[in-house]
Amino acid sequence: MSLALKLYQRRALDSLERYFEAARVQDAASAFAQTVDKGLLDQYKPMPGLPTVPYVCLRIPTGGGKTVMGAHIIQSAGRALLDRQFPLVLWMVPTTQIKTQTLDAFLDPRHPYRQELDDAFGGQVAVFDVADFAQMRPADVGARVCVVISTVAALRVTDKEGRKVYEHHEDLEAHFAGSTKELDYLDKGADGKALASFANLLKLHGALVIMDEAHNATTPLSYAVYERLGPRGVVELTATPDVASSNVLVSVSAFELKAEDMIKFPVVLKEHNGEWQAAVSSAVARRKSLAKIAMDEPDYIRPILLVQAESARGAATVAEVRKHLIETDGLHENAVAVATGDQRGIDGIDLFAKDCPIEVVITKQALKEGWDCSFAYVFCSVAQVRSDKDIQQLLGRVLRMPHATRRRQEAMNKAYAHVVSDSFGRAAGELTQSLVNIGFNPMEAATAIRRESARPGELELKGGEVLAPALPTTRIEVRKAPDLSGVPARDTERVVFIANENGNGGIVEITDEIQPETGEAIILTAPPGKRDELAAQVERHLDLTAAAKAPSERGEVFRVPRLCTIEQGELELIDRGMVATDFKWDLLASPPDLSSFRFNDDSMTFEVDLDGRGVSYHAVKDDVATYLPGFAQDRSEADLVGWLDLEVRDPSIKQPVLREWLRRAVRGLLEDRGFSLAQLLKGQFILRRKLAEQLLVAKDRAYRKGFQQALFGGALEIVTDDGPDHGFHYPANMARYPAHDYYRGSYRFRKHYYPVPGDLKNVGEEFECARQIDLLDDVGFWVRNLVHQSQFWMPTAKQRTYPDFVAKLKDDRLLVVEYKGGDRFTADQEEEKRLVGDLWAKRSKGRGVYLMASLANGDLRDQLMGAIAR
Secondary structure, eight states, X not given: OOOOOOHHHHHHHHHHHHHHHHHHHSOHHHHHHHHSOTTSOOOOOOBTTBTTSOEEEEEOOTTSOTGGGHHHHHHHHIIIIIOOSSOEEEEEESSHHHHHHHHHHHHOTTSHHHHHHHXXXXXXXXXXXXXXXXXXXXXXXXXXXXXXXXXXXXXXXXXXXXXXXXXOOGGGGGGGOSOOTTOTTSOBOTTSSBOOOHHHHHHHTTOEEEXXXXXXXXXXXXXXXXXXXXXXXXXXXXXXXXXXXXOEEEEOOHXXXXXXXXXXXXXXXXXXXXXXXXXXHHHHHHHHHHHHHHTTSSSOOOOEEEEEOOOTTSSSXXXXXXXXXXHTSOOOGGGEEEBSSSOBTTTTOOTTSTTOOOOEEEESSOOOTTOOOTTEEXXXXXXXXXXXXXXXXXXXXXXXXXXXXXXXXXXXXXXXEEEEOSSTTHXXXXXHHHHHHTTOOHHHHXXXXXXXXXXXXXXXXXXXXXXOOSSOEEEEEESSOOOOTTSOHHHHHHEEEEEOTTSSOEEEEEESOOOHHHHHHHHTTSOGGGHHHXXXXXXXXXXXXXXXXXXXXXXXXXXXXXXXXXXXXEEEEOOTTOOOTTOOOOGGGSOOOOTTOEEETTTTEEEEEETTEEEEEEOOOOHHHHHSTTOOOOOOHHHHHHHHHHHSOOTTXXXXXXXXXXXXXXXXXXXXXXXOHHHHHHTHHHHHHHXXXXXXXXXXXXXXXXXXXXXXXXXXXXXXXXXXTTSEEOOSSGGGOOOSSBOOOSSOOSXXXXXXXXXXXXXXXXXXXHHHHHHOTTEEEEEEOOSSTTSOOEEOSSSEEOOSEEEEETTSOEEEEEEOOTTSOOHHHHHHHHHHHHHHHHTTTTOEEEEEEOGGGSOHHHHHHHHHTO
């Protein structure tokens, strides 16, 4: 059974398909600029050697399920870019270990990765190890989606003659049985004929390359591999992209993962300033406590402790830690496994099995690449914590949520870290940096590490809830006392220097918020090469200060009423497209307008209007059909209609009705417009997109009329309600505020409900609107409302609309602001949103104020104050 995609996964895939569609009709750079996530760099970096090939990266944090998205990426590329129902795919990974795990998963019919592929392509799937490429038959390619799994190293060579993938193979000759001399892009032998090589096979079929863990593959040698293989598109997947080389199209935040219950959050930190044995025993006690709590969960969970021991030169070696666990903490030998380069105590063991006895895994550095067990809950480092890749990897191991489901007990929704540190506070900073290194946004990382103990100025946990201190204090090691002579007088009380006894440097204690010049004075105590590190520590302190002062952390309640209707005495939430119970519409009465669908014989292009603009598609030369025997298009009109029926779907329309609508559309093109069946088959993917657009046009037109009648024509009784069942409540936990990115500008917002606004640039019209709201005396606090199903929305005929800002006024009223940029909406969209917003305000019994603001309407402050004064 196919897995239900998470919201952020659907968002990423939708953006990728839009990019593919745009790149299909224009250049890759222009397509990228149009579809890249707001806030990301929109300057496209062409791939060396293949500047015209679409080349983008999806940034998905650790634990986000990158690989399971693979089937959908392949499907999107096939229909939007490659014009192939069954693409040929090269799936590349950085190491042999990850290749083995990926290959095993795709070959296992019960594994979710393979099930996603089978569901996407009707079971027509073939998976190969790159070492076995010669087993691919001509009947496989084109009739089934073929996925070849390879390491980069297997293809990354300076001399391409030295690797089998570039050499002639007799077993592949059947793939090149036709005349392929004129195909200049294929590598030729001495006789001028195309080599029957795996590389040429990829070029011939216009393969898609998916590069998993792509941060390891943005090198000149890797790009040389891409150039030799001639793909039609390259998609990178990674949590930590190389932004200098990769084109990051979509960036998913860690809080988006948390909102979908994919990761445990926060990480509860216990620092041990003393013997390593105390840290280990404390971590064991934590694991036992969680194991007891887990017994009340509906799913089986056996919490596992990961212990990072020291090397042989340290005191807490693997052997010593194991001895302590067994002799002091009383664990059975079978409950302790060792996973190092020499000892592989967990290889081949199913850690999820109910009869598995393993409770603790001891490792020395990083676990085997690709190791993944969501039962890992507790991480213990008995070495002095440092921000290196081993700490990052092990910390990432304990973040994945079992079964990707929020657990019943709050303790089972968190991860836990026990570390030995000789300086209280250092571990928190280093673990915070580790989270940044594995893909967390700096703000997410700053709020992720929560100390368990309740010392003054620290974060604490009570009753399962994370509370913020009134005045967070940060301790930073410096080489000398900062020069505070030029800083504001207030900051001289908030920054205290404590000299070391030996006179060499000391500790700076920062309490509460400080001004930029004060932070700069602290940063200047470090030599130039260390100032970035010190600046990051100061910035983390300011983030924690903002967290402490945010209304959400102070316990302020933020409820917003939503539009409801009364049906038979019961309240019902009004959602997008709601219509009266007697509403009906007939799809067959709305034939698609295909008048713009044309084929130009001179230029061999399809011309069609899409989304209100004319575009041209060059017909993809199907080299297989042209040059190879046995691959002629022998499909019938019924086959084309059947394929369109699978591709153009809407759950609200009965299949017989949709199929008849599609049949009439195809018949009209054949009989009335004079298209040949061969032409329609050649342009089936373009036709699919046009028919899908026309289906939406017909549905939107019908539902818009029904929606208008229901809400504004008196067909429904409309009220608002802010109760627990129908009202909206902004969660106090910032982890439930799943922005794609977070504001990082110099202006510090004082009244935002969460520590910082999400998805807000530091310049521009929307920023200015947010700043004006923040400066209003009438505003108690406000929030940058996100475009996310977890946020406040209002219904329209076609979709949910998410207002840009929601503010709670000091008189307890609510101000909802939709900011209208110069080209944001069409006139119809503006009018519908304004009508719905005004209806919400009128039905709120005087509590709601709605404003559609725009610079075109004059001064923003005047518009806001005018709305509040109504």
